[in-house]
Amino acid sequence: MTPSEPAALAEKDAKRSAPAAGSPAAERLAALRAELARRGVEGFLVPRADEHQGEYVPASALRLAWLTGFNGSAGMAAVLPEAAAIFIDGRYTLQVHTEVDTGLFTARHVTEEPLSGWLTETLKPGQRLGFDPWLHTEAQIRRLEKTVGALGAELVALAGNPLDAVWRDQPAPPQAAILPHDLRYAGVESAEKRESLGKGLADKGVAAAVITLPDSIAWLLNVRGGDVERSPLPLSFALLHADGGVEWFVDGAKVGDALVRHLGNAVSIEAPERLAEALDRLGAQGAKVLADPATAARWVFERLRAAGAEVVAGADPCLLPKACKNETELAGTRTAHRRDGVALARFLHWLDGEAEAGRPLTEMAVAGRLAALRGENGELRDLSFDTIAGSGPNGAIVHYRVSEESDRALQAGELFLCDSGAQYPDGTTDVTRTVAIGTPSAEMCERFTLVLKGHIALAMARFPKGTSGSQLDSLARYALWQHGLDYDHGTGHGVGSYLNVHEGPQRISKVPNSVALEPGMIVSNEPGYYKTDAYGIRIENLVAVVESPRGPGEERDMLAFETLTLAPIDRRLIQPELLNADEIAWIDAYHKRVRETLASQLEGAAQDWLEAATAPLGA
Template structure:
């Protein structure tokens, strides 16, 4: 099994660890210390060595902060984790609704007379720190070494996973051509600093294993305007690459990174959203001119080429057949006979049976009943619940295949489900269909489309707290920027971008609903008489039946019904040749038209 079910949160250890941190604060004459969930590379995902937020507080979500002061400690979490955090942190920590309450506001109220709050300059990016500093009037932020590392006696070692080649047949463009292409976009900059692990992996057509579920390796890179690149990564990780990197790429040890950037002739481009403060400090101290610009890999990586899109289609077809085998099996089990762990185990088994699975793309969310309302619920041996009659079972999962990354959520009925749940499910489905059917002029961003998924819920005074969709990598991270379907999605949607389409609804303490397909932005055919010549639309990548038993058909419009029937007909046509026996019978029944 890729997925394990041990309890990783340790609320009972939080008070002692916080007390030890406060001893260090006193010794350093600091009033507080900021603990983000980040590492020196500023990606979303961290290795066990860098999971300081979880070690200190017990909170295991994928985003958040702790601000530990001498007499109070806030754990800042967004709407996805507000149920989860209550169960994972001890009462010495105060959960804070973030970003509604910002770090600066909270720190300013906690230290009204001023004070000194420390932070690790490797773990804070330039722009977030600048914004924080700009809002603090009397509190001083001070660079220091990592105070959590001082008290973490059994801190894991840095990851040292081997790096391997993502072949040209899967990447669609040689890494030398990528380097040359991006070097030509640097403008005045002579060098661009790259810290994001997935940017480096994409640019060099390599993959790694330093982060669970995400095939990336830790390192830094300098992209030079002359079409060369310096990679700062341990040679031991690169021993399986042979001559793949070629003469354009030189390799240096990571510990030489700061010294190397101090010798650069400017201007040097840094991405203020992801560049660690210590990098900007080093450049400034060396007198090197800096230009703030987006990581040059981010947008090209997001716009998948035809080879990557074809690979994603193939991966989703393979994954869809595994999902259908799982759903057919699930429906055959009597209510109450399964646990949440049984569900996870069975689904991973079907994906493994493809003989193509490299990893799961994230920890499978298998939430029955009230657990479904915990947006990023992770089942453990301690929380494992029975899947009972009358429950909704929410299963959010995905696979990592060399040709694509998948992410799919299906919410299914177990036995007889109530009318409230069916009405909410239908509203969520209508929102998902609204995104799927969307056509829009080029230049619009995710924030311009996000409401399409929410209108059916808004009509009933309902909503959900997370975004409607995130970007997805090509055998890379399942969460990828800069594209988003969300109120915060400001980047125009462009052809080749893969996103999730996953509206939901959550009744805390009762049930959760989410329906998710992956979609890719594509050109929309010109309609007769149209006055907007360039339109975009979405191509659906995920083809797995949606539970018809939960649909209140009279709530659907004719256009929505037609879309769903066409979707199910395509599910049947694409998947029927890949399954047999009872699974084929289930598929045929599950895709009957409404």
């Protein structure tokens, strides 16, 4: 599943249609503008975010989708009396034009045409631009304050979200039960994590840290929940104290007796509305309190400052230890990928057979079949994201989501891109395979092989400790660059352990990132190529960062990648003459490992198919 990165905005704004009078989108926009006028502000910002600032939000917080129709995982709308815009990244430059009435909302690429530029064009001196301080981070608002102030306008924190006042059928907040995450999966007791991180706070003279990211809290307390789709998150807030104790602000209806016993006496359960009181108490003590400006809501910072606390801006202390998986978590993810690999092999065998027989297949039917096969292993808890099943031109939409309106048949001579993943109690998977339906064109094979070369270059990389993903990104693009080609998303994102399929702080991307790759981190390796209105190609495996033994004469400690994903790469799309000997050796060795790991768990025709699909390239 691709991470975000800048891209050129598709030239579809020229095709904007005029807004349909009386359409639901027009009525909602008009209602919001009326509510803003009632509150004495001219404008308002609507991010795709909830109070926790994570990628995964419940239905009750999908305000951007309700207002605009946009269903991507990142974006923001800005509304003024005479203008409105929606800001998206390189994954969604095509999708936004199919979901949003661009006669109402001008579609702008967030990097090439940022919010600051739009405000400079449209926000007038003296106007008041409102925002919900729960839905923006401290860092975001600090940047906006500079932009808005320079225009002679005012940025105003609103009490209560005006959009909620006009969203009449807004869903209720989720109340899924929270369960212990067993030590056989977590590997380290919650008490040990809390005490270690608490000592780190004490060493810096910090009394407490405000934890607002649901996956950080889930990792810290060894719990999992179900408040959002596709990721086992309980929505809550926490205060981690220097003595290792935790105040957990969570809806008590989600907490059962078994969970209380699991947490122990050092974790107190508090009602969510008591967070303000707890921050005020720390402020009254003049305490030093850590909060992450990149992830915590502006409200948190303002409350602490108003109460008299000394706010220490710093990274969420859970981020790095959560990213560096322990041996139990790594063993679990290897098991999860073996289990997932069997389902993928059965799926790819079925897909080949159906296509060869000329049976009608649609994107929705194929995605459903894959989900069903994953479910047959008995360990599936959920998908890790909505399956991206793009045939032909739909494959060129990087984060395509099939619907009844967009569903199309898989056709001979086309490519089918399937990006999917699963949540198992021992690990999270994410894999993309691009498959030929019938006979592919020479161009398809050439570009698939160029993408494969980039994938192999990254998979084979050895690099010194201290290297960031940004320093490795060009390895995956080099072969494409030599042919004047590229892709407009990151090459790799971090992945959680039965947590978020997108996890930081590490990533592999053109976008600068100073976080060094460390042993135990899991990242995706997913270069691609997309030809608009024709086809898409992506090859994605998950890899773990591991130590690489020193060879003779080597002076530096080196790291490398262990490939976790086990699924054949379509040999029909590979042009061996474009590969060098090392690349051919890598693909043959990878396929041998896939075959030896999975074959014994398949039967009959599926086993025969796997043997052929993983045969050496020269065979």
